[in-house]
Amino acid sequence: MGFPGTWMTESESVVYRVVPKCACSTIGQIMFYSDHGTFFDGDIHDSTAGLHKWAQEQSQRLIEANVAAHKSYAFTCVRNPYTRILSSFFDKICGIQRNGKRYRGNLVPLLIQKYGIEVGDPENGFEFDQIKSFRRFLLFARDTIRWRKPMEPDIHWSAMSGHIGTFISSGGRYDNIVFTEKFNDGMQSVLDNIETKQAVILKDIPKFNESEGHGPKRAHPVEDYFDDLSMHLMWEIYHKDFQLFRYDFDNPANKMPVGEIDLNEVHVKLAN
Structure with missing residues (x-):
């Protein structure tokens, strides 16, 4: 099956499993910037160089080797369903x-x-x-x-757990799952755990929203x-998204998570 939807910086500083509609444009641009000191000119989903993507055949072998050995910090991002x-x-x-x-x-x-x-x-x-x-x-x-x-x-509307689970079932392991609703805090915790070629100051990074x-x-x-x-x-x-990623099913008005994600539970429940 491989690692569909997986992106990795060219420097292999970090690996990211894309989940559509969960800040993926901003995350991709941060990854691109962290290697090159500039943002990709256009929608990051259209880039064909400067960022390794599973959809680019020449990137697959590098992503597979990295994820199989867990060489780099790996993360993804979720959002209230x-x-x-x-x-x-x-x-x-x-x-x-x-x-x-x-x-x-x-x-x-x-x-x-x-x-x-x-x-x-x-x-x-x-x-x-x-x-x-x-x-x-x-x-x-x-x-x-x-x-x-x-x-x-x-x-764009299939469950987040399905996207996130393919990475696990193919042998990957996440170090972090970030909440879109607490994006800067979560993304800072990723940056604190990796070494980037270019300094990334999150408060200076614009929000990239290709759908706006x-x-x-x-x-x-x-x-x-x-x-x-x-x-x-x-x-x-x-239901899996609400349970695993700690969102409030009973109150659609509450977009914030109601607890911390248990990474071990995510890996056990999405392994198959």
Whole structure:
């Protein structure tokens, strides 16, 4: 299986398992900067040099050797499942992507036809019933994850535990799992454990958000999007994420983790 979604600095100072919608653009740029003293010009997901990625064939052997021997500090980053799925909806379903088109071509028309979702458009200021459409999208996300219909689940809304678990089941071990909600503290704890070629001052690092500004803004508090049925679906899809990464399932209004992550428990439960 290898190590899909794994990035490593060219200096091999640190290894990172990407989890979509969990500050991955900012983390990738910090890694790039820590080697080169400059940020990648563009979306870090588009880089093909300056950062080792499993998706680049020439990087695979180096990543595999490093992770198998646990030569470098390895980490990942998680986010509250309620805010993560909302972010996926507003970015990938409602938003216009960097190429000026809708995400995945025929995905949005499929959702409009099969699930009755509305997404609005830039011409009308993205006016639509966000709560009703989001809840229908959540039903679609559940169908893709549970039954792989009408399509395979997308990386942006498949469970964090699934992404994080591939690294473990292939023989990797994490030294740290950072909370998006406590990003600077978590990222500083990573930097404190590695040696970088360039000094990284976190307070001076901008937030890189490739999804910002090309879709509608969330019009309501997080908790308004989740009624009893929505919360039932969230538990069905993401119960492992809530349990392992210590997020508050009972209160969608509380985005902060309610405890510390037990790394040993994560490794045991996601090893298979």
